[in-house]
Structures are given as C-alpha cells and as structure tokens.
Amino acid sequence: MDLKEKLVSSFLAFENNIDVDHPVHDIRSEAIKNFEIKGFPSKKEEAWKYTSLSGLQKTNFSIFPKEENALEYREVKKYFLHEIDTYKIVFIDGIYSSYLSETTHDGVDVCLMSAALTKPMYRQIIELYFNKVASTEESLTTLNTAFSKEGAYIYIPKNKVPKKPIEILHFSTGNEASLMLQPRNLIIAEENAELQVIERHQSLTENEVLTNSVTEIFAAKNAIVDYYKVQNDTKKASLIDNTYISQKDTSVVKVHTFSFGGKLTRNNLNFYQDGQHIDSTMKGVTILSEKQHVDHHTLVHHKEPNCESHQDYKGIYGERSTGVFNGKIIVDKIAQKTNAFQQNNNILISDKATINTKPQLEIFADDVKCSHGCTIGQLDEEALFYLQSRGIPKKEASALLMYAFANNVLESVRIPELKRRINKLIANKLGVRLGFDL
C-alpha cells in the first residue's frame, strides 16, 4: 500500500476518535475527498518540478503514534530558546506534552488546537477562522486539513500583547521506525495585537520523520506578527510547511525562515493582503550541505492598493545540496501603488550543488513598483584574498564571507537572543569558529 492509500484508508479510523458532529468535520470530509482525487503532487506539476516526493511516498510511515513518549527537559533544553522566558507549546511525536509546555489563558490564549476544536467556548472563533485562508485545493494542505486535530492555537484579542514570545516545538523520539506528523496551527492577532512566534521541528533520533504542517495566521487591522521558523532538523527528517497568512489594513507580518538542516524541506509561504497599507515581509537564510534539499515557494497576493511586500532570501549551497526559490507576486488590477520587492541571492560553494531560482510576477495594475533580482555566484576571490592577506586562513575567510553574505537577513530579527542563536547556527553550519563571540 502506498502512502496515499494508507492515508485515505486511515481516515475512517481517525473519525472514530473525533467528534464527527462538529462543523469542522465537514471541512475535514471535504478535504480528504480533495486529497483522494489529487493525491501527492508529482514532478509533472510546475510547482513541484524540482522537488520530488516519490521517495517519501514509498516509506511506510506510521500515521498515528502508538504510544506516548516522555522527555526530560534537560534532554531537549538546547532546542528551546532557554536564554529567555517564553510560552511553550510542545508536542512529542504529535502528542501534546503538558509537562514541557507553558501555556496561558491570561488575557490571551496560548494553548492547543485540540482544545479549540472541541470546546464550545472556542467554537465561534473556529467557525470564523479555521480553514478560512488555507487552500481548499492544494493537495497537501487538504491532507493536513483532513487530519487536523492537534497543533498550536494562539488567540490574541484586541490591543493585547502576550508577555513573552511563544515557542512551538515538535519533537519526534524515534518511537516509530518512520513517523508522519500533521500539526495544524491557528494564530489570530486581533486589532492592534502583537506577537512573536518561534517554530521548530526536531527529531531526536535518526529514524525517519515526515511532517506536513499547516499554519494559518490572521493579522487584523494594525496587528504585528513576527514568525520565525528554525529548520535545523536531522538528516532523516523531512518537512512540508504550508503557511497561509491573511492580513488586514496596516498590519505588519514578518516571516523569517532559517533552513540549515533536514533531508527535504518544502516551504509554501502564502501571503494574502486583504486591506490597505499592509506590510508583508519574508526573509530566509538557507545553508545546505550533503544531499539536503530545500524548496522555498513564496506567494504574495496584492489584492488592495497601497501595500508593500519585501522578500529577501539568501542561500549557500555546498556539496550535493539542491535549492529552489520560486517567488510569485500577484498584483490585482485594483492594487495600485503596490510596492513589491523580491531578492534571491545564492552562492554555490561546490560544483555539484544546484539552485533553481525563479521570480514569477503577475501584475495587472499599472501604477506599481515591483522589483526582483536573483543572483547565483561563487565567493568573491578578491574579498577572499583581502581576508587572507590579513592572516585569516582560507577556510575561515570563506566562512566569514558567507557569514557576511547571510548576515543582513538577520537584521530584522527582533529577539536578540534568537538572533545570537541563529548566528551561532550559521557559524556551526559553516564549520568554523569565527574568532569572536556572536
């Protein structure tokens, strides 16, 4: 049985454990129908030309973890941003760990999707927001929707700001030889609300993991959302991240994606601007080695006038790694005075590494500023010589240049401790001490 058949047939078993009378279940039932028709995307589809899921489909993934596993905080402390106090929503093999989590209902809701999907007090919000921005067409998103049950639920009411950043962590313990996870997150920032989220998926063994995650983010008028994705998983962990963001007037949403680890990573990041004077920012640093593969597919849909979008993705590809950047910008006819900026710069440090980069602009308005640029290059020999002539060995000099290349993406990280962490991850990934504290 291949993975698609297994998933479709598991849906019946899944239904045994949930409330099928809840309105969300109709959404799930529709979603599994869509997935059953479409199945996994193949390389014949333009959007999946450079990323193949065929290997993953042959793996016999467990879809429901058999038993709960516990973790001690000290075992996983390093994966938390423990330098500062944070709210934490933690899952172990897809199951909520109350022991490792720190949730709150103090003025804001930082808690669980399973609670939000079942308790009557959340019903109104769920009906307003659940699956309202996520695609009902894209097959992997609908697959996640069909099995949506657990994940992070964050609701920040009008004028509220949580006391601290929120971490969403998914650990897999290797309980199963190969495990498939489908977390579903819903994040709502009402008018004037503000929040910071850090999301991380971490496998703790060399067993195979496939995560197909969907996150919906709603930013109401004037809301500010900073979302950080730290992708530094093991060489056996694959991630398909589907993030959908709906923004209203004058809201500011920034998503930073740091991709250093993992086997296969696909980021589908979709922004929909449903208002005016919106700012949407996407930034990414990708540093790959061995046979790693990361595919960034971004979409910004400018649906109203006077909005901005900024995209800045930097990639460093070594050994036999492969990267993809596909940045789609749609500017509707009504969306005059749009300012859309897109930049993708890449360095190949190995003859065997590959990057496919493609801007995709569909502009129907006539009074807009849209710029895009992609570069693919090697390290600047003159710069390398400059550093070497100051006594810095070639390897360290290369690392310093790569660090400098990626660095400006970090300027907009607003949590200093996180910035320091990412800097360290970059230095580690580049394999050198930079000779100074980051």
Add this chain to the structure above:
Amino acid sequence: MLKIDNLHAGVEGNEILNGINLEVNAGEVHAIMGPNGSGKSTLAAVIAGKEEFEVTEGTVILDGEDLEDSAPEERAHKGIFMSFQYPVEIPGVTVTNFMRTAINESRKARGLEEMPANQMLKLIREKSELLEIDRKFLSRSLNEGFSGGEKKRNEIFQMAMLEPKLAILDETDSGLDIDALRIVANGVNKLRSESNAVIVITHYQRLLEYIVPDYVHVLHEGKIVKSGTKELALELEEKGYDWIKNEAVV
C-alpha cells in the same frame, strides 16, 4: 629582509612582471613608481601571494625563506602586510571583530595564546588614536559605506594593529584629500622603525613628500628601469613618465 630575484609573473600566460630585482632592508622605505599598467599593483599582489598570479621564474625571499609555496595568510603570519587600493566591504563583521579575528589567527599560527580581551581593547584604542579614528567607526561593518578616505585610513589602522615587518602600500594616496593624506602618512611614519620596512607604490610624487623614501624605483613594462634616491621622484614629477619610457627604449 626582502629579496626579489629575477621575478617573472603573469596571469593566464600574459607576462606582467618581466624580471624584477629588488632588495629591501630593515629600516628602509622604498617607493615604486611607474605609469599605469607598468605592473606596480601586480608586484604588490605577487609579494602578498595572490593566487591569481602565476610566478613563472625567479624568487621572492623574506628573511632567507622562499615564499613560493606560502599562501597569502602564511605570508601575513610571516609579517607581510598589503594595504589595498580597493579594500573589500564585509557587511555584518565589525572593524573590531575583524581585527580580533586577524590578530588571533596570526597569534595562533605563531603558537601564541589568543590575546586577552582587555589587552585587545587597549591596543585598538591606542592605534585608533594614532590614526585619529572615531571609536564609533570601529563598531561599523568593515568598509561598508566607508568613504574612500575612511577605507584608506582603516587600511593603515589594520597595519598598525598587525605590526608587519614589511608593509606594502598599494596606491594608498589615490582618492585621498590632503588632510586624509596627512593623517595616513603620519600614521605610517609613526609605525616606522629600525626593524620594519615599507614599500610605497604610487603613481604620483605627492605621497612621497610625507613618507620620504630612501630609494625610488621606476617600473616600466614589468621591469625596474631606473633606481635612485628621492630626487628621482621629483625628476619624474617634472619630466613625466615619457622620459623613462624613451630611455628604456634606447
């Protein structure tokens, strides 16, 4: 200290240096002048070990040691410093962090411990005062957004920090106004000692009014065609390079 013997070097089969002979002793300042394209900057880069250039014949010897197989960083560790005509911008790495990395790498190569932070700060303070560099400047990204003058001053600041045996200043005067030129030259003069040497590469005589050379060499078509004392520089200024070119042909 430095002995260059019959040096031939070029890039992809094009010979640029065509048999250079030069000897520089400790305590001396040598000026190398010459028209554009005569090979001045190539000579500097070859001494500093730039891999792009291939040495086809001859030797560069520093303190009795042939540098042929030394990488640029190894030459730096042995005490060679080159001030760049076009210093490279390194965003995200501050001047201070860059110097700390450079100094500690050199110390490591010499088998020394890393320099303690307080000592490093003291050194940075001392040397930045020497070059009249504002402290704020030190926490800016290396060369990023620096004016031409700031870049050159920063080059000499790096020289002051690294205390090289042999400093090669490649067109350090280009793009400098008279005040900046004076500060840079002053810095170089204060760093001069009996145990180090300086090679000043320049197109014009102007810088040599401030950094007074013991010897002046004129480079033409990859060869030193004339050597003399500082008066030679004045003569060149007066007569222009055509005079040398004509003489070389004869």
